Amino acid sequence: MKRLTLKAEEALLGAMLHRPEALPSMRWIPPGAFSRPDYAALWQTLHSVDFSKVPRNEIPAAVTQAVARIEEQGIRHLLSPARVMGLANRNVCPDPRTAPLYGGMVVEAAIHRAVEHAGEQLRDTARQAKADHAREALEQADRTGRRLDQLGSAWQAAPEVVRNLLDTHPEEPVTTAPRTERARVDLQVEAETVASLLAEPRQLAEVPWLRNEDFSHPELKAVFRAMQTLDQRQAPIDPVTVAWEAQRHPGPQPSEQVLAELQYGGNPGTAAWTGERVLGTAALDRMDAAGHDIRNLARHPALAPTGLVDHAGQALKPVDADRERIHQADREPELAPSDTEPVPADFTPHDSPAYEPEMEI
Numbered sequence: 001m002k003r004l005t006l007k008a009e010e011a012l013l014g015a016m017l018h019r020p021e022a023l024p025s026m027r028w029i030p031p032g033a034f035s036r037p038d039y040a041a042l043w044q045t046l047h048s049v050d051f052s053k054v055p056r057n058e059i060p061a062a063v064t065q066a067v068a069r070i071e072e073q074g075i076r077h078l079l080s081p082a083r084v085m086g087l088a089n090r091n092v093c094p095d096p097r098t099a100p101l102y103g104g105m106v107v108e109a110a111i112h113r114a115v116e117h118a119g120e121q122l123r124d125t126a127r128q129a130k131a132d133h134a135r136e137a138l139e140q141a142d143r144t145g146r147r148l149d150q151l152g153s154a155w156q157a158a159p160e161v162v163r164n165l166l167d168t169h170p171e172e173p174v175t176t177a178p179r180t181e182r183a184r185v186d187l188q189v190e191a192e193t194v195a196s197l198l199a200e201p202r203q204l205a206e207v208p209w210l211r212n213e214d215f216s217h218p219e220l221k222a223v224f225r226a227m228q229t230l231d232q233r234q235a236p237i238d239p240v241t242v243a244w245e246a247q248r249h250p251g252p253q254p255s256e257q258v259l260a261e262l263q264y265g266g267n268p269g270t271a272a273w274t275g276e277r278v279l280g281t282a283a284l285d286r287m288d289a290a291g292h293d294i295r296n297l298a299r300h301p302a303l304a305p306t307g308l309v310d311h312a313g314q315a316l317k318p319v320d321a322d323r324e325r326i327h328q329a330d331r332e333p334e335l336a337p338s339d340t341e342p343v344p345a346d347f348t349p350h351d352s353p354a355y356e357p358e359m360e361i
Contacts, residue, residue: 012102012106013042013087017059017084029107033110041079042084045063049062107154111155115148122291123292125137126183126284131280134279140287141316141320151309163306171302174302183288190220192274193275196269203272204227211325212224215282282322283323293315
């Protein structure tokens with residue numbers, strides 16, 4: 001897409017060199033939509049010239065004089081008279097009258113770059129933040145949502161005829177390749193939380209915001225889901241009833257060794273505190289997954305701007321839900337951990353998953 005983007009940018013610039021009188025009607029394309037700084041500078045420079053007072057045979061000289069006033073020497077060097085006038089070649093700009101469509105292509109490519117950058121920012125934040133600072137880290141997702149709104153508005157600024165021509169629907173459903181592994185995992189704190197709940201099941205009422213999908217290890221997830229189900233039925237909760245209930249659910253079953261380690265390693269009264277870390281870690285991991293999907297959606301050329309912004313917004317939905325749950329957890333009374341070691345440090349569940357440590361418009 002990068003090569004085609006440059007062709008569209010050069011065609012647009014060439015069209016304006018042929019028909020500079022059309023520049024006032026092209027202000028919906030900001031300089032930041034161009035992928036190269038010299039092209040952005042040339043676009044801004046062209047808009048600074050009042051071509052209504054320039055005879056047609058003097059247009060090249062007027063453009064050369066305007067470029068000479070650009071402050072940055074490197075940009076001026078790239079925009080030599082020969083280079084600028086070369087953009088007006090018919091091989092570069094097949095039809096100057098197609099300028100609005102070229103402009104729509106330029107804006108569409110810029111939206112793809114901006115969405116890709118937003119996805120990368122989400123991933124960087126998710127991987128660098130600490131689990132107990134997840135609430136602050138997830139504010140990046142809110143900023144990403146506002147950025148998507150801005151990009152949607154930038155696209156709506158294009159003429160309707162341009163949007164109708166370019167805003168096509170993909171012929172096949174657009175899917176992204178899933179991540180090969182999780183970015184954030186904390187098995188120790190997951191084990192501490194489940195063990196504490198098994199030792200004192202009444203704590204389940206203190207963690208209504210915790211979900212079984214917040215646990216990365218399948219056996220710990222199965223134990224937590226079984227305890228939740230038993231609690232909803234107001235049934236007794238102990239290692240035997242949990243194991244019996246777990247077998248009714250699809251997926252991996254907790255081994256006897258894991259249940260024994262949880263039973264004898266539980267520290268009552270700490271589930272709310274460690275549970276918040278489980279939720280924080282899982283929320284950061286889901287934000288990394290959202291960033292992964294958003295980045296890959298932006299790299300999909302079949303997605304037109306409206307579809308891309310909509311798909312990216314959908315990818316953010318799980319992160320928005322996590323932010324609400326973290327706010328709920330912050331409002332719940334938190335129990336301080338005791339001085340007792342919650343779970344043996346050598347707790348090693350079997351088959352545990354591996355841990356893997358813009359152009360503006």
